[in-house]
Amino acid sequence: MSAGKYQQVVALAGGVGASRLLRGLVRVIPPESLTVIVNTGDDMVLHGLHVSPDIDTVVYTMAGAADPDRGWGLAEETWNALSAMERYGMDTWFALGDKDLATHVFRTSRLAAGAGLATVTAEIARAWGVVPRILPMTEDRVENRVVVEEGGRELDLHFQEYLVHHGSPDSVLRAYAAGVSSAQALPEAVAAIEAAHAIVFCPSNPVVSIGPILAVPGIGAAVSRSRARKIAVSPIVGGAPVRGPADRLMRSAGIDVSCVGIARYYAGIVDTLVIDERDREQAEDVATHCKCIVANTLISELRASEALSRILCEGVDIRTPQE
Amino acid sequence: MSAGKYQQVVALAGGVGASRLLRGLVRVIPPESLTVIVNTGDDMVLHGLHVSPDIDTVVYTMAGAADPDRGWGLAEETWNALSAMERYGMDTWFALGDKDLATHVFRTSRLAAGAGLATVTAEIARAWGVVPRILPMTEDRVENRVVVEEGGRELDLHFQEYLVHHGSPDSVLRAYAAGVSSAQALPEAVAAIEAAHAIVFCPSNPVVSIGPILAVPGIGAAVSRSRARKIAVSPIVGGAPVRGPADRLMRSAGIDVSCVGIARYYAGIVDTLVIDERDREQAEDVATHCKCIVANTLISELRASEALSRILCEGVDIRTPQE
Numbered sequence: 001m002s003a004g005k006y007q008q009v010v011a012l013a014g015g016v017g018a019s020r021l022l023r024g025l026v027r028v029i030p031p032e033s034l035t036v037i038v039n040t041g042d043d044m045v046l047h048g049l050h051v052s053p054d055i056d057t058v059v060y061t062m063a064g065a066a067d068p069d070r071g072w073g074l075a076e077e078t079w080n081a082l083s084a085m086e087r088y089g090m091d092t093w094f095a096l097g098d099k100d101l102a103t104h105v106f107r108t109s110r111l112a113a114g115a116g117l118a119t120v121t122a123e124i125a126r127a128w129g130v131v132p133r134i135l136p137m138t139e140d141r142v143e144n145r146v147v148v149e150e151g152g153r154e155l156d157l158h159f160q161e162y163l164v165h166h167g168s169p170d171s172v173l174r175a176y177a178a179g180v181s182s183a184q185a186l187p188e189a190v191a192a193i194e195a196a197h198a199i200v201f202c203p204s205n206p207v208v209s210i211g212p213i214l215a216v217p218g219i220g221a222a223v224s225r226s227r228a229r230k231i232a233v234s235p236i237v238g239g240a241p242v243r244g245p246a247d248r249l250m251r252s253a254g255i256d257v258s259c260v261g262i263a264r265y266y267a268g269i270v271d272t273l274v275i276d277e278r279d280r281e282q283a284e285d286v287a288t289h290c291k292c293i294v295a296n297t298l299i300s301e302l303r304a305s306e307a308l309s310r311i312l313c314e315g316v317d318i319r320t321p322q323e
Numbered sequence: 324m325s326a327g328k329y330q331q332v333v334a335l336a337g338g339v340g341a342s343r344l345l346r347g348l349v350r351v352i353p354p355e356s357l358t359v360i361v362n363t364g365d366d367m368v369l370h371g372l373h374v375s376p377d378i379d380t381v382v383y384t385m386a387g388a389a390d391p392d393r394g395w396g397l398a399e400e401t402w403n404a405l406s407a408m409e410r411y412g413m414d415t416w417f418a419l420g421d422k423d424l425a426t427h428v429f430r431t432s433r434l435a436a437g438a439g440l441a442t443v444t445a446e447i448a449r450a451w452g453v454v455p456r457i458l459p460m461t462e463d464r465v466e467n468r469v470v471v472e473e474g475g476r477e478l479d480l481h482f483q484e485y486l487v488h489h490g491s492p493d494s495v496l497r498a499y500a501a502g503v504s505s506a507q508a509l510p511e512a513v514a515a516i517e518a519a520h521a522i523v524f525c526p527s528n529p530v531v532s533i534g535p536i537l538a539v540p541g542i543g544a545a546v547s548r549s550r551a552r553k554i555a556v557s558p559i560v561g562g563a564p565v566r567g568p569a570d571r572l573m574r575s576a577g578i579d580v581s582c583v584g585i586a587r588y589y590a591g592i593v594d595t596l597v598i599d600e601r602d603r604e605q606a607e608d609v610a611t612h613c614k615c616i617v618a619n620t621l622i623s624e625l626r627a628s629e630a631l632s633r634i635l636c637e638g639v640d641i642r643t644p645q646e
Binding site: 047048049077078080081082083084085087088089090098099100101102103105106108109112123124127128 | 370371372400401403404405406407408410411412413421422423424425426428429431432435446447450451
């Protein structure tokens, strides 16, 4: 690699967990060297508005504008439009904040004007001053669906319906990403993977966040072909997800809810898995599948995210400005 | 007319001036007896959202929810979505309040789902507990355009652009309602006119509010055919509009900016014109065109609106519950 040219890093990202890692990562590597490929399987059209939950969480968090407690949505948000929607009997289970609404209205109107989701995502990221490239995994429609059993019947729900509206019940029968097998990978995402020195699998839900990204045929193939260093951070700590319903979804997919289960899931795909200090005793088991790094992975604090990012970079031989 | 059946009243309405009369009128006549036919020439699609300024002003005002000072929009409104839109470089000259946004999102999603504007308007009115029937004049697209001279060039603006974005400049060359001559009148509006005992021409801009309603061929014809009593309230008081740019638009249309100009404009259409006490000396001139009633027409206070409404009802022989 020529001097002065940064080592390129690609991150595969879902929502909150990924975002919290990425905001530390860009303090350790040059932001220009990072490309984030984001899951769009949680996207939905709500009241005619195109909502991209994971893209928005990544952009808002990297801009330092996300609500620190919720993890999603904007800080100092208000909910007056949402309250007013109740009057019209509109579904209000998905919390659309007033400031957040501007993003959805902007995205929807730009898409209606013929712009692609990648272009609109770039415009949104630029508007928030986010320097890394934020790319949707595809511009085709992919929809994470979760099938649950409720009162003896199977209910086939959009992931956000499952998560928010139904409160993530335990009775998951299966999850699938509708449309993913025929989705065209975003060409810029494939090119970024091909140019990457390292690929970081963020601590996101493997079933409904990282899984769908890899299931886009062009992305999965590019990741397989790539000779980049591939490192994942386990989203499972102490036998439970740090947040969200990953446990229920993993169980339904036959994945053990542990960092070992994650290691098995990513076996043959990543060469290194970072597990949490609290799971230190499982390091040996993990090491039967891939290289194992033990670190603190609870990164709701920026400082912790930055520390983890340094360990990640060391693990995949990325030169950081400090070295 | 059979006992127990109310005398039906139709009102032709623009925005704020009309709304302020109507909220008094429904305190004087049974709300069920009133049908309001509203100008839709100011409607526009803004950021992909279908905005119907006059319908919303009528509904919000009749619901007692309009901002009392502005006249348009909702009381206790917030503007956080609008501020957030600035970040994306979106046009923010049209003030979309957060609560108001819910109305536009609802309307847009219902229209996209195939509901007609009349149905959606009825749903919105019902949601606000507004009993009188609120009808758009047409479901076809009609667009009030104002051509102004600016820097030696002709600018052809949507009325709301003229009003809000450009600040209602004086240099109006002409105004026209694009699409109006081929617009289909809403059948319910025509039926209401045919059943009406009286038709009230609200104190709205004659050029861009009442004019476009009458210019919808089916409405104009029904009003002409109707043997109902027809009474107008002058929107011009003391040689100037009570609010808005009616003076500029009237001048461009060759209408004298006075209650006499209004009388001439409505000559042959209405049989009675109510002019303001402040214009008492013009009553004789007005009377050469139609019957003239002199009353207080400044009705920003509800009590004044109610008093004017009683006078209107007397003028057209409407039995009010008090009689």
